[in-house]
Amino acid sequence: MPELPEVQTVIDYLKKEIIGLKIKQIEIKNEKFLKNTAIGIFKQKLINKKIVDIKRKGKYLIFELDNSLFMVVHLRMEGKFFVDQKKINRKHDYLIFDLTEKFLAYNDSRQFGTFHLTDNIEELKELKKVAIDPLDDKFDVNYLKNKLDKLRKEIKVLLLDQTIVSGIGNIYASEILFDAKISPFKKANELSMDELERIVVSSKKILKLALKYNGTTIHTFSFGENKTGEFNKLLKVMNQANKKCYICSTNIVRIKQQSRSTFYCPQCQK
DNA sequence: AGCGGAACCTGTCGGC
DNA sequence: TGCCGACAGGTTCCGC
Numbered sequence: 089m090p091e092l093p094e095v096q097t098v099i100d101y102l103k104k105e106i107i108g109l110k111i112k113q114i115e116i117k118n119e120k121f122l123k124n125t126a127i128g129i130f131k132q133k134l135i136n137k138k139i140v141d142i143k144r145k146g147k148y149l150i151f152e153l154d155n156s157l158f159m160v161v162h163l164r165m166e167g168k169f170f171v172d173q174k175k176i177n178r179k180h181d182y183l184i185f186d187l188t189e190k191f192l193a194y195n196d197s198r199q200f201g202t203f204h205l206t207d208n209i210e211e212l213k214e215l216k217k218v219a220i221d222p223l224d225d226k227f228d229v230n231y232l233k234n235k236l237d238k239l240r241k242e243i244k245v246l247l248l249d250q251t252i253v254s255g256i257g258n259i260y261a262s263e264i265l266f267d268a269k270i271s272p273f274k275k276a277n278e279l280s281m282d283e284l285e286r287i288v289v290s291s292k293k294i295l296k297l298a299l300k301y302n303g304t305t306i307h308t309f310s311f312g313e314n315k316t317g318e319f320n321k322l323l324k325v326m327n328q329a330n331k332k333c334y335i336c337s338t339n340i341v342r343i344k345q346q347s348r349s350t351f352y353c354p355q356c357q358k
Numbered sequence: 359a360g361c362g363g364a365a366c367c368t369g370t371c372g373g374c
Numbered sequence: 375t376g377c378c379g380a381c382a383g384g385t386t387c388c389g390c
Contacts, residue, residue: 090383090384091383091384094383095383147383147384162385163383163384164383164384164385165367165368165382165383165384165385166367166368166369166382166383180368196367196368197367197368197369198366198367198368198369198382199366199368200366200367200384200385202385241360241361248384250384250385257383257384258382258383258384259383260383303383304383305383306382306383307369307370307381307382307383308370308382308383309383317383326383346361346362346363347362347364348384349381
């Protein structure tokens, strides 16, 4: 499901709801989500800890507990958090955190999500792999040039690679390349400085705009009490196959790259 | 080392 | 209505 704007939207929502609350009890209906901690230790470490902050790194949510403990969560395709005033029994709720006055439920219909516990976020293998954030000032044309210089893969595929730049997924990769007027097939090492600069600028522009709209809901993304992202209205190519490009009226094309859909305008993107 | 494809799961939608 | 295949905002692993 979620990319940078959606994950940040979830975090902003959760911060309003659960910062400062203490974990009183945890009900775990399926242990498969716990990736580096046995169920007993997981509960033992978290119970009686207070949630003091929630941060994002790439598409990971990092819950900071007091006494320097971190719960690192990846939502993958369908992970969702619900904050309930009382305990309710929802299909696919697999972890339920009793926060005394509220309940935080982790819901995941496809069961792909992951939970890691660590007392040192610098050391967690999964987070180490996460590259710079596209909204970071250090994400600029020189950075991209360095990263892509020797890579012959198609640029669309590399925008999805979280070790190059983090937070971009399948929706925004297509949207960014359309905005930058660059073909998704272009080989990374063949991009000019001008083209790289356009990718940098478009990445920041599209992601910031999507953030403003609370992300994109095409199928199932939601946060809070079934609130949805509103960036759909502004999608220019994603899911627009056979519709006319708003700039040149050429039909938007859908193809596959590494078994994932890419949408683009063959006229505007060269 | 690097690539494509499968695997992890469930749900939904469109076509016949 | 029902069955079947394709597809879904992600990542990792496996075999060539």
